[in-house]
Amino acid sequence: MNKRASLRLTIVYDNYPYQEKLETDWGFSCFIQGLEKNILFDTGTHGQILLSNMDRLDIQPDEVDLVILSHNHRDHTGGLEALLEQNSNIQLWLPAFFPSSLKDGARKKGAEVVEVDRFQKICEGAYTTGVVEGWIKEQSLILKDTSGLIVITGCAHPRIIKILTLIKEQIKQDIYLVLGGFHLAGFDKREIKDIIAAFRSLGVKKVGPCHCSGDETRNYFAEEYKTNFLQLGVGAEVKIR
Numbered sequence: 001m002n003k004r005a006s007l008r009l010t011i012v013y014d015n016y017p018y019q020e021k022l023e024t025d026w027g028f029s030c031f032i033q034g035l036e037k038n039i040l041f042d043t044g045t046h047g048q049i050l051l052s053n054m055d056r057l058d059i060q061p062d063e064v065d066l067v068i069l070s071h072n073h074r075d076h077t078g079g080l081e082a083l084l085e086q087n088s089n090i091q092l093w094l095p096a097f098f099p100s101s102l103k104d105g106a107r108k109k110g111a112e113v114v115e116v117d118r119f120q121k122i123c124e125g126a127y128t129t130g131v132v133e134g135w136i137k138e139q140s141l142i143l144k145d146t147s148g149l150i151v152i153t154g155c156a157h158p159r160i161i162k163i164l165t166l167i168k169e170q171i172k173q174d175i176y177l178v179l180g181g182f183h184l185a186g187f188d189k190r191e192i193k194d195i196i197a198a199f200r201s202l203g204v205k206k207v208g209p210c211h212c213s214g215d216e217t218r219n220y221f222a223e224e225y226k227t228n229f230l231q232l233g234v235g236a237e238v239k240i241r
Helices: 047-056 080-086 100-108 160-170 189-201 215-228
Strands: 007-014 028-033 039-041 066-068 091-095 112-116 120-123 126-128 141-145 148-153 175-181 206-210 237-240
Touching: 007 047, 007 148, 028 175, 047 080, 066 120, 080 100, 091 100, 100 112, 148 160, 160 175, 160 189, 175 237, 189 215, 206 215
Parallel strands: 039 066, 066 091, 091 112, 148 175, 175 206
Antiparallel strands: 007 028, 007 237, 028 039, 120 126, 126 141, 141 148
């Protein structure tokens, strides 16, 4: 990673609003710049919305070097086909358990498919957790920065604290920021408060729950983290350094 470059994370697909000019829809996608490669983490539900939001954010499909899919739900994979029609010269990192139809379809369009099962380096400054077991298996993205680790989750189906605990075991660094879907909508107040306390005990400095995290979850995290809470939605940009 170029040490002079700052990391820039842009939410290009989300069901929470942020920029009025962009379309909200159930799903998640985040574009990461400032590493050796430009990464699109998840692709939302509808390709037309993904490409439209990217265009309005002045992000061109051919700027995407890598696509990482967290898990096999349409609100995270649905925009892939439309993106590959615009740029097939990408590496596609996905859990090995994904259906062969999706893998073969991506290969036919020209993408290089990398099947993930374990923790590994993706490119300089970026790592996958590998497949984290749970009621729905999933991978998350880890970015290394001088500020600490940045963790991006799709839905955190295996449970967010389990994911963060594994990351702390995999990489012995402090966690600076966790953002994405925490999958806590509908959880009761006590459980959410316990999860927030676990974030604190793990040393997480900043949080940005969006997508499937739930309104109450966002409110409780905002109360606890105050200025270190990031109000995210489609079009929100996070600059590190």
